[in-house]
Amino acid sequence: MPFGGTRTVFICLGLWCEIGVTNHSSVGCVGGKMAEPSLRVLQVSTVDMRGGAEKVAWDLFTAYRDRGYGSWLAVGEKLGNDPDVLLIPNLELRGSWIRFWWKIFPNSPSPTGWRRRTAKSLRDLGMSLAEPGRALDILRGREDFRFPGTGRLLTLTSELPHIVHCHNLHGGYFDLRMLSWISQKVPVILTLHDEWLLTGHCAHSFLCEKWKTGCGQCPDLSIYPAIRRDASDYNWRRKKEIYARSRLYIATPSRWLMNKIEQSMLSPAIVNTRVIPNGVDLDIFRPSNKQEARAALGIPQQARVLLSTGVMMRQNIWKDYSTLRASVALAAKRLSGENLLLIVLGEDAPVERVDKLEIRFVPYQEDPTTVARYYQAADVYVHAARADTAPISISEAMGCGTPVVATAVGGIPEQVEDARTGFLVPLGNAEALASRITQLLLDEALKRSMGMQAAKSARYRFNFDQQVDGYLNWYEEIIRDTKAGNSRKSVYALSNPI
Incomplete structure (x- = not known):
């Protein structure tokens, strides 16, 4: 049933029972029918305007909004001025010295220009002086998860989202340690566009298979995202511990990547999976003269x-x-x-x-x-x-x-x-x-x-509408199953009072 429709429910003991995904979502009943609240999806991505994985997130974000759903995109870096693109407030939650260095050396609008690289190098130097503990971890080769704005993710929208849908979480903006907490509040989908979540640091492992059992003695520390010393074993184990406390829905655009996930330390955290190919707008990408x-x-x-x-x-x-x-x-x-x-x-x-x-x-x-x-x-x-x-x-x-x-x-x-x-x-x-x-x-x-x-x-x-429908249908299934699980917990609590 599409979002915005109705679904018959039982009203037990004359009680108004809220069975929404969160205690934010009140549900009204009229004539034995329950009015489903409009779908609200918060996607998470590195930046709003770029190609590759960022473009996938952007296209889905705009498609949901065009269909009338509540749609927002939370980003580590905002380049455009769309009001529904929400900047994760990492900078404002850091110290005054960090904000000072960002003000002096802001990002260049160019995604690949020398000005951007130079500004980043100078800004990183200043931030190292302002946050010596973080700088020491980076020197040790430990992946940087110190991004305090992640804790505000669920407060960025006017109402709590039904789904948090994350894309690339590397790129220096997201605290992966918060994943378990967020997944306990709302269903979390991770769409993997590369292997970073499975490894001790690299986005693609090439022929190396150490990610299956634990990294360490990394054959190439320079692979993006590069690390300065070999802490790949520590990074791998820390991710494994995070996933052990999380409940995650996993999507990939290819079966090849899903096969890797099923062999990885991410596997125990999985509630459900989907392989949903990336779609393109075939009204634009079509044969022509x-x-x-x-x-x-x-x-x-x-x-x-x-x-x-x-x-x-x-x-x-x-x-x-x-x-x-x-x-x-x-x-x-x-x-x-x-x-x-x-x-x-x-x-x-x-x-x-x-x-x-x-x-x-x-x-x-x-x-x-x-x-x-x-x-x-x-x-x-x-x-x-x-x-x-x-x-x-x-x-x-x-x-x-x-x-x-x-x-x-x-x-x-x-x-x-x-x-x-x-x-x-x-x-x-x-x-x-x-x-x-x-x-x-x-x-x-x-x-x-x-x-x-x-x-x-x-x-x-590869029709983009098929990709959009694939995710929307999955969202509905996830929300329905989550409501059913919450309802069973409520009935158990009523039957077993303390």
């Missing part, structure tokens, strides 16, 4: 065009730019003198030219219509990665009818149907990547067929 898209973007009509996306692609450890560059160089040599253009969307850098190959870098684009045009203008979307959970970019490319050639890592094989909607290649294999790129560029019928199948698959599997 290639020539018109190229004209709008200033892309040569006769060029063979490849597209790849990723923030700071050349330095991004999750991506595999070296293999991407080597593969397109090989492909260019096999095209018999034709011009090959690789567009790298998500980084601002000078153009690179090697014979008939041009690599053009395009800064991050906030307008989804502009992003869609790049997919629509491309012949092939190429996704070379070292680690990935379920990249939205692949679903966006498929929605636009652009065949995909991608590395078979993480959850990507769940998105790309090999030899049907694109091709999958082994990790780090430039030769295989180049061969599949060249095959599609030289076989127009194959490229067209795969593009049509990709668009069809996206409509069936």
Whole structure:
């Protein structure tokens, strides 16, 4: 039954029984019917305006609000001015010296600019002087959970939310130790977009499997989020202790990541799980006229065009730019003198030219219509990665009818149907990547067929409305089960008075 409807209930002993998720939610009964309060969802994310996991949270937040539900987004950093985006008050609950350093060195609006990095370095130095205990923990390699605003999370909205739905909790804004307390007050969903909650510090473990039994002697402390010394065992055990006191609902966009969770120290905390693929707006990311898209973007009509996306692609450890560059160089040599253009969307850098190959870098684009045009203008979307959970970019490319050639890592094989909607290649294999790129560029019928199948698959599997409905239906189930559990506790208390 959708939210806002009614549900028949029994009124026992002539009592008004409040069986809402919290004691905030009063429920009125009329003629044997109970009026369900409007759904209220508070999502938690690193920042409001960015790509990747942050975009997933933002899109769900706006979709719920557009459907008339109470929807808020609590963030560690607020870049926009949406009144329903709520800044977690970490800064105001810290000392005056901390606020002073933040005032002197605020964040730059640019998500990747040197000004932002410089301001952060200087601010961190000042905060270390103001909070020596916190600085000492960081030097020891202990993950920083000292974010006092987390304790105010449930007071940010005018009414207590029915659901708290968390996304990435790393990024320096959330006290993970509060998770058990919050989960005792309201149902908490964690949508994992990476492996950080399962490990001693890293967001992706690559080939390391120490996270299954306990970290320690970490093979790479530099993997984001990096730590200065090897306290990965301590960090892992602390997370395990937090989860032991928590009741959590877990969602992932891929079965690959859910399989990892089921083998991890997070598993005992799980009440229920869902695999809900990330959706895209197929009214925007849809097939369109290639020539018109190229004209709008200033892309040569006769060029063979490849597209790849990723923030700071050349330095991004999750991506595999070296293999991407080597593969397109090989492909260019096999095209018999034709011009090959690789567009790298998500980084601002000078153009690179090697014979008939041009690599053009395009800064991050906030307008989804502009992003869609790049997919629509491309012949092939190429996704070379070292680690990935379920990249939205692949679903966006498929929605636009652009065949995909991608590395078979993480959850990507769940998105790309090999030899049907694109091709999958082994990790780090430039030769295989180049061969599949060249095959599609030289076989127009194959490229067209795969593009049509990709668009069809996206409509069936990656429609954003399906993602929204999947979460809303799950929220309803969680709230219903929680009410039933609270009702059973109330009946037990009445039957067993102290």
